[in-house]
Amino acid sequence: MRRLASLPRCLFRLRRDEQLPIVLTQRRIFILPTRGGVLFTVVLAVMLIGAINYNLSLGHALVFLLAGLGIVAMIHTFRNLYGLRLTPGRAEAVFAGELVRFPMQVDNPHQPPRRALEFSFAAQPVVTVNVPAAGHATLAIPFLARRRGRLDPGRLTLSTRYPLGLFRAWSYPHPMLSCVVYPRPIRTPLPASSLTSDAGRHQGEGGQEDFAGLRPRQISDPTRHIAWKAVARRSDEQPLLVKHFAGGSAEELWLDWSLTSGEGDPEVRLSILAGWIMGAEEQELRYGLRLPEHTVLPAQGPAHRADCLQVLALHGQPDR
């Protein structure tokens, strides 16, 4: 029984591809007739019997030409995959319930263009791509992320029926792909900020309350701090000015595991935390994250948000 289970692995040489790019050699390409191909064969058999019965010489010729066409189609279908090089890219993290897009570059080192290459992960939507002669194409292979955590999409199926649809050639490339899937955020009101404002430590940094003057804008400054009135008064050669705030309490918001209720379901609690992170980021608050085993110190900005969400995504999962 175990032997039988390992049969497809032997037959299709299913294993992870360590080396990049993945080159589709003839040992990795498999080919079988499609239903259309079987129908074609049946039609040809009937036609041959008809041609013999009615003694049609041109009928013989027609049947033989179509038989030759079938053989040639097999070669062309195989050739459509032969020698392709696949280089996967890095997929951006998504929230659970969204589509991960695994980028892939397909290089065609040879002269004939490749058409109608269908990429898909098991039971996932199919994406079709054409690759020009001696060129390359990039595509994003979709994968519906259902659960948070580190996503391993498994092996890819690359198949084609081009040119005539009589045969289907396919290959199972298995690149090392993974993607972080954040918990699906549940938006609830933010928890009350824990008033641990230690103004002394953050003296030099930008507070939120007291207007302290204008300074040239840096890319990280939020757009709503731009001093449009001041900018309008100046000539347009100058950089934009932003209002500079100082002092006050740089309020820190601790998003704590223990603050979430979630009826005891840890996944729901993680989702609530994710919702808080999104909310805090939108309100441009400084926030930290406190999980039973992990703590992220308060900060603000997209990078910090990504850090926090990743901690949530990988919570309770073995590190790899």
Place this chain on the structure above:
Amino acid sequence: MSRATAVALAPDVVPWLLAVALVTAAPHAEHLPLWLSLVVVAALLWRTWLWYRRRRLPPSWVLAILVAGSAAGIGWQFHTLLGKDAGVALLVVFMALKPLEITTRRDAMVAIMLGYFLLLTHYLYSQSIPTGIWLLAAITVLTAALIRLHGGPQPIPVLARQAAVLLAQALPFMLILYVLFPRVSGPLWGLPQDAHSGLSGLPEQMSPGSISHLSRSGAIAFRSLFVGELPEKSELYWRGPVFDDYDGLTWRPRSAATRQPKPALAPVIVAEGRRYAYTTILEAHNQRWLLALDLPTSLPPDSALAPSLELLAREPLRVRARFSLVSVLDYRANVVETSATLQQALVLPEGLNPRSRALAGEWQSRNAEQIAETALAMFRDQHFYYTLQPPLLGSDAMDDFLFTTRRGFCEHYASAFVFLMRAAGVPARVVAGYQGGELNPVDGYLTVRQSDAHAWGEIWLAGRGWVRVDPTAAVAPSRIEQGIAAALNEGEPLPVVVRLDTAWLRQLRNRWEAANNTWNQWVLGYNPQRQRELLTRLGLPDPDWQRMTAALTALSVAALLLVVLWSLPTRPAIDPAQRAWRRYCAELARRGVTRAAWEGPLAFAQRVASERPDLAAATSEAAACYAALRYGRAGGEQLRRLQRCRYGLPPRRRRKA
């Protein structure tokens, strides 16, 4: 295997499917009833309109009604749904209606397969060169549609080119299979009743008008290739059916039972002149006679000479046949004849044609040869007129013809002559066949058309046997010497191909017919016998099906390899500059400096200069040349310098020292 996902159809596939339906159904319009062609056109136009307006397809019950209605109409028209014509008509209707229900790629695939099948049915009606060319174009359209279906949208010329390339690569397989696939002759089972309708040839019985009707067709009856020289045109009498039973209107052969060749009545032919050997390619005419030159002495296999000296095949000819014959033109045939045959050759219907009988009765005192001469003299000297459009005759047909109208075609003259002979007591009978023929200088074949159909008389003389007498030669000598076109006046309904006067048109027709002849013999006439001949000539003597299959497999594999080599890509060509640079680096590696994969040429040269000053000069030159070639606008001069650099390196031995 394929996954059962239903792939929806892109809208631009629809015109392809319509084109498939059109090219596969259109040639059938020639022999389908008009209403059916209109149904097909209407269905295609409807689908086109739906596509153009982006409307929804009709519900399936509408299509069911249409199919049922058409099937009922076909059943009513052909009185069956199973025959050849009815089956083809049904397939055509399916093909035209199928685009109205296609929504998925799989449906479209089924439609195209149906199209491939429909292509075969055209050959039931015609296997001529134009049909072959049209179907080749149709296959290209169907294949392009398949490519469009599975390869996404591309411009039409690109799709057509891809289809043509695929078909070109399929061609070697077709040739191998065509030559080597073991041929089976004859039907595998009974053919439908109407399988051989539409074959034309000499009639089974002769009444006024039956030969002249045939003469209006320019179709080719048969072609003959003579070994050595041709007989005179006036000697070319091709013998068909013999009629010796007259009922006052129609000449018939004797009852079918006596037509069977019996060994006891074996005909005796004594040759008295030179023999002519020739090969005849006889078009199918659905009768048994083989149209030998009068009279054959050596018979092809599966044939026999009937007592009436007719050469008959064992089965009616339903396909074009090719056979070799030897004939003599001067002969004594059946000098000893059974009395039953001679009695039959004197029978006339009672009570008809009293004037003719009276005329012939006056001649009875003379001997047989003189009687025949008298009759011919009458035709020659009195005002008889040779025409394809004679007036109608009454119940005393012979009297009307001989004494009133005096206008007729060869069947009138032959029939009147034989009547007079019998009335005068000379055994006589009517022979139908062809007379003459036209030499095609392109391939040397003598072409005999339906318009050369003819009828003449035959009398039996004691001591000489059966002797041919052609009364038409007395009325219109030019018919026998030059052909029918010369013997008839302008305005007679003769086919155009026979009337051609212009030299270049005649030349064109000859070329076309010669090409057709080659096609007929080598493409269409490729039967088990021809296959054996060809294979023997190709060095595969006495081929049985095992050896043929072995040869077939071997050659197919060879062709497969050829196509694989042709279409599978090899290693891409490397830029010569890159190759020279790699070679140079390999030389350096042998001397202990290896370029890392990430190192650019100039950076590498710097490193070499610091590590191995002895190699610095050549390397910096090579690197500069390569950089200029790859990234600049350098030409052949730099390339040659780069290629030489490798020889400028110090020899390897010195490194050891």
